[in-house]
Amino acid sequence: xxxxxxxxxxxxxxxxxxxxxxxxxxxxxxxxxxxxxxxxxxxxxxxxxxxxxxxxxxxxxxxxxxxxxxxxxxxxxxxxxxxxxxxxxxxxxxxxxxxxxxxxxxxxxxxxxxxxxxxxxxxxxxxx
Amino acid sequence: xxxxxxxxxxxxxxxxxxxxxxxxxxxxxxxxxxxxxxxxxxxxxxxxxxxxxxxxxxxxxxxxxxxxxxxxxxxxxxxxxxxxxxxxxxxxxxxxxxxxxxxxxxxxxxxxxxxxxxxxxxxxxxxxx
Numbered sequence: 243x244x245x246x247x248x249x250x251x252x253x254x255x256x257x258x259x260x261x262x263x264x265x266x267x268x269x270x271x272x273x274x275x276x277x278x279x280x281x282x283x284x285x286x287x288x289x290x291x292x293x294x295x296x297x298x299x300x301x302x303x304x305x306x307x308x309x310x311x312x313x314x315x316x317x318x319x320x321x322x323x324x325x326x327x328x329x330x331x332x333x334x335x336x337x338x339x340x341x342x343x344x345x346x347x348x349x350x351x352x353x354x355x356x357x358x359x360x361x362x363x364x365x366x367x368x369x370x
Numbered sequence: 371x372x373x374x375x376x377x378x379x380x381x382x383x384x385x386x387x388x389x390x391x392x393x394x395x396x397x398x399x400x401x402x403x404x405x406x407x408x409x410x411x412x413x414x415x416x417x418x419x420x421x422x423x424x425x426x427x428x429x430x431x432x433x434x435x436x437x438x439x440x441x442x443x444x445x446x447x448x449x450x451x452x453x454x455x456x457x458x459x460x461x462x463x464x465x466x467x468x469x470x471x472x473x474x475x476x477x478x479x480x481x482x483x484x485x486x487x488x489x490x491x492x493x494x495x496x497x498x499x
Binding site for chain 2: 353
């Protein structure tokens with residue numbers, strides 16, 4: 243005997259209303275972030291100075307804009323999924339839960355876009 | 371909420387340190403969300419140009435900021451190591467209790483050593499201008 247409806251089976255939807263997509267994206271973004279975060283950590287710790295010229299030169303040099311944008315986008319995505327899981331576990335009540343999830347979504351989209359925009363601005367301004 | 375029978379909650383089990391590691395993974399994840407906010411603010415300061423960056427620089431190099439960098443490094447190193455442990459579980463490896471406990475100790479040890487190395491470089495650079 244199955245508890246699943248024919249429609250649910252046709253749409254591949256279980257009781258969670260979506261498949262393993264959330265779980266899988268969390269893993270894939272996490273895997274991609276492993277080398278990127280290692281790169282960021284080593285790069286930042288080996289920055290000789292944090293004055294404007296050194297910082298902007300580092301952001302704009304070589305393929306760094308690509309890695310930085312990727313890092314910001316994937317971190318925001320991974321973080322959005324992770325925060326969602328924590329909120330769903332610990333924030334109770336429909337209003338509070340929905341409100342927190344909406345806020346988290348807005349903040350993460352803002353983070354992703356601002357990060358990429360900031361990198362692009364630095365690249366196109368050029369290093370003094 | 372309809373009244374349904376609940377499965378035994380976490381407090382009904384004898385505490386094992388692997389549970390602490392699991393909770394730490396979530397806590398460091400949340401901390402890294404804040405670190406991402408910090409990273410984007412720094413990128414924004416650079417993107418806004420030299421004048422704005424110079425104005426923000428004293429805040430970026432003040433000691434509370436340095437403490438936050440240190441905490442972010444610790445969170446990143448732990449979440450990184452334990453994340454690899456999670457990925458190993460996700461491909462079906464290391465689920466045996468003994469293995470899971472051993473890998474927990476390995477993660478904590480490696481994270482402590484790596485964090486100390488990173489903190490040494492942070493302190494040596496001082497992130498000063």
